[in-house]
Amino acid sequence: MITPVAFNRTLEGKSNAHLIRFSDGRDYVVKFFQTGFEKTLANEWVAYCLARYLGLPVPYARLVEIPQEFSTHVPELAQMNVTQFQFASIYVPECLDGHQVPTIGSITNHEILAAIIVFDYWLSNRDRTRKNILLHEEEPDHYHLWMIDQAEIFGSYNWNLTEIENLPTEIMKSATHQIMASFIEEEQEFFEQIELIQTLPIHLIEEVVALIPEDWEVTREERKAMVSTLVTRRKKVLPEIMHLFIRKIYRPLQVKEN
Numbered sequence: 001m002i003t004p005v006a007f008n009r010t011l012e013g014k015s016n017a018h019l020i021r022f023s024d025g026r027d028y029v030v031k032f033f034q035t036g037f038e039k040t041l042a043n044e045w046v047a048y049c050l051a052r053y054l055g056l057p058v059p060y061a062r063l064v065e066i067p068q069e070f071s072t073h074v075p076e077l078a079q080m081n082v083t084q085f086q087f088a089s090i091y092v093p094e095c096l097d098g099h100q101v102p103t104i105g106s107i108t109n110h111e112i113l114a115a116i117i118v119f120d121y122w123l124s125n126r127d128r129t130r131k132n133i134l135l136h137e138e139e140p141d142h143y144h145l146w147m148i149d150q151a152e153i154f155g156s157y158n159w160n161l162t163e164i165e166n167l168p169t170e171i172m173k174s175a176t177h178q179i180m181a182s183f184i185e186e187e188q189e190f191f192e193q194i195e196l197i198q199t200l201p202i203h204l205i206e207e208v209v210a211l212i213p214e215d216w217e218v219t220r221e222e223r224k225a226m227v228s229t230l231v232t233r234r235k236k237v238l239p240e241i242m243h244l245f246i247r248k249i250y251r252p253l254q255v256k257e258n
């Protein structure tokens, strides 16, 4: 397992994510378990594994351990809760967020944009803000899009059983989804993604949830609820919401452009 070698800085945002260099020579954004934000790490883990399986553009991530000998020498880390594992994703350098690029010429990986929106609705990610996409300029005005920050899937970073079992079934207000939707070429892309999600093996979902570290305090009932929410939502709710999204958001954007 890689070990931390140098603390860089704390990143802006409610997660108190920290930028840390590891023994593999790479910089990782590390999120720690925080009281009040108890589901952050489990949400990130589950969303990351599923996104990666589906081929979505999430920065490579892994579980890491931060030994106490390291954190006690870093004032920013000294007050963090020490669980055995933390969630770490590779820092993608030289990116701008959605606020910093007011007009995007084109998105080079536009063929996965519908997949990201479908994914956010499947997982009920209410936090796809402009800060939670990263844009890397590959050529002037042409950007590769990364998705980051899946801490608020299942509606919240501290959901409880009642909440996860009653997730919203309406379209969410997201300027970022609108921006992404304006670059989607074919309606068909939404339906292909729904089908892919519907045929994902249940065993894979169960395995991902089972691998959530014990000390992140997700109970057996909550793990079961995560699996059953994912399996239930993909059947009926997801296609219904996506039809609404296409009618209310995607199609009007197409009309505007033509």
Ligand SMILES: Nc1ncnc2c1ncn2[C@@H]1O[C@H](COP(=O)(O)OP(=O)(O)O)[C@@H](O)[C@H]1O
Residues within 6 Å of the ligand: 011, 012, 013, 014, 015, 016, 017, 029, 059, 089, 090, 091, 092, 093, 095, 097, 131, 132, 134, 148, 149, 150, 151
């Ligand atoms: N993999 C990454 N590469 C580059 N920057 C990142 C990455 N992950 C997070 N950041 C930066 O750190 C900020 C906080 O991380 P984020 O995951 O959005 O947590 P939160 O918003 O919950 O605090 C982001 O807005 C972004 O600026």
Ligand SMILES: [Mg+2]
Residues within 6 Å of the ligand: 013, 131, 132, 149
């Ligand atoms: Mg964020």
